[in-house]
Amino acid sequence: MVNRNRGAGTRILIDRLLGDRRPPGYGYEPRSHYAVAAAIAQGRADWGVTIETIASEAGLRFRPLQAEHYDFAIPEDRWERPAVARLRALLEPGTAVRAQLARAGFDLA
Secondary structure, eight states: OBOOOTTOHHHHHHHHHHTTOOOTTTTOOOSSHHHHHHHHHTTSOSOBOOOHHHHHHTTOOOOOOOOOOOOOOOOGGGTTSHHHHHHHHHTSTTOHHHHHHHHTTOOOO
16 A cells, blocks of 8 residues: 555545554555555555546546545635635636536536
């Protein structure tokens, strides 16, 4: 196995799924989804947990374990700042960015 670094959300999921088990490779803790995929693609590990888009880019098979939900947290007093307003506009329904995210596998419902 190839693990993830302590504190990463993926590591929390791995530890919850493994319980007290510590398979070979558990101590190998790369710091990114890309590093996990690279270790598998290069034959340094047989399996690991990464996101589907990264696994697909590396030509790896993927089996979903758990859906994740993400929120943007923006302080109310910054809501109208130009950069935040631009981000909000990019993420509006019907935009090219949302279409691109959907094609990458993100559920934007």
